[in-house]
Amino acid sequence: MKEGPDIARVAALIGDPARANMLTALMTGKALTATELAAEAGVTSQTASTHLAKLDGGNLLRVRKQGRHKYFSLATDDVAAVLEGLMGLAAKSGHLRTRTGPRDASLRKARVCYNHLAGDMGIRMFDSFHGRGFLVLEGEALRLTSEGAEFVAGFGIDLDKLTAQKSPLCKECLDWSARRSHLAGSLGRALLSRIETLGWAKRDPDSRAVIFTQRGEAAFARQLAVATV
């Protein structure tokens, strides 16, 4: 009774209705912001904040700060597995679902996100870079490989100018609509800027949408599909 592996502490974390609702909402695998989770749990943002702090303290969550937002997702698959098991025990099902993302199709496709490219096009770019070994995840950080540097240089970007800045070159950014990663940082901003310069796309002045021209989208896709060798 004195020591123990403290299964009680973890279970108690999950045992609060508000926190349980948050965790079940995160079972989709998507990341949600604090306010979204607050709504999901049916509590105010203050209480949600304390709850999320506790869940994070119990290593049940993974937290990523994103500007003035904070994105939460389940820490590991193990957490999801335990939640799944608990759902099984609580035989009576009846899931909650959570509304997500922008309803505007053009925003989903491509938009600016703090001056870099987000939406489906942003994700495609990130996936391509990652899959071709241009970007590697090192712990929490994102590093541009020499192959990657070569590619962006060939794309017309002056890396030296970027690395001279104080702000980080590469940052992983969580996509709003799809909730997957895309490229942020000064490089992300430079890439979007270059795309605009090339005339492949231009920003919609009334919204965050980024409108690709037909020719621009084709050229963009061609760049992403280029084999490394």
Place this chain on the structure above:
Amino acid sequence: MKEGPDIARVAALIGDPARANMLTALMTGKALTATELAAEAGVTSQTASTHLAKLDGGNLLRVRKQGRHKYFSLATDDVAAVLEGLMGLAAKSGHLRTRTGPRDASLRKARVCYNHLAGDMGIRMFDSFHGRGFLVLEGEALRLTSEGAEFVAGFGIDLDKLTAQKSPLCKECLDWSARRSHLAGSLGRALLSRIETLGWAKRDPDSRAVIFTQRGEAAFARQLAVATV
């Protein structure tokens, strides 16, 4: 926030330190009495009683009444699996172990339990009967099959006399030392009585021990090993 599969309720059940200690103590697979679990949790018997009622109400436990005792075990393997998962999440291990059973070897081997045979010999008998299809579990009840009836009749037991009684013929009884099932009920009592009549064993007048003679143990083992066909 209104409905939900109520993962919170189950988690909250496990989330109380006292209850968590009880559940971890039951992770061995053995059944424990209410007082043992109270000691394990470090609470009084009253509080333990309420805790156990709640755990039972949440379908986390299986309960078997045994005279003035109440034996608790985990309801299903699923429960154990979830607990295992929670332990994994609560990384820091350090298990509790619980003292068990009689220290006297002869008592472990064979003893009377409310006038029927318990201990290793009792378990061997139950396992043999069960494995040969003499006894079948039907829900919570235990039924003697026609093959079983034939066998015990051949062993010299008057079944008609037993079935005429009001008390149940077959009952599953949880073994004190090994915490596994053996045969109780009027049949269990009749079997022990018959064993004594045959001179295979006699009771120790100073304890609960049942002392088998060498010849008796051999004959007993032979009976249990007999193939049905």
Place this chain on the structure above:
DNA sequence: TTCATAGTTCGACCCTAATCGAACCATCTG
């Protein structure tokens, strides 16, 4: 710069639920 929004911290309130003492019931022992 000023405004708006996301999130946090502090403080106070309140309510649930764990706990135990005491009395009670059920079952075994002698």
Place this chain on the structure above:
DNA sequence: CAGATGGTTCGATTAGGGTCGAACTATGAA
């Protein structure tokens, strides 16, 4: 039968923690 033990129920106490209002910080937008 009386005595002992295992377990439950009731009631009162208490502590822990969830909750929100209000004030505060940080980041982005205009």
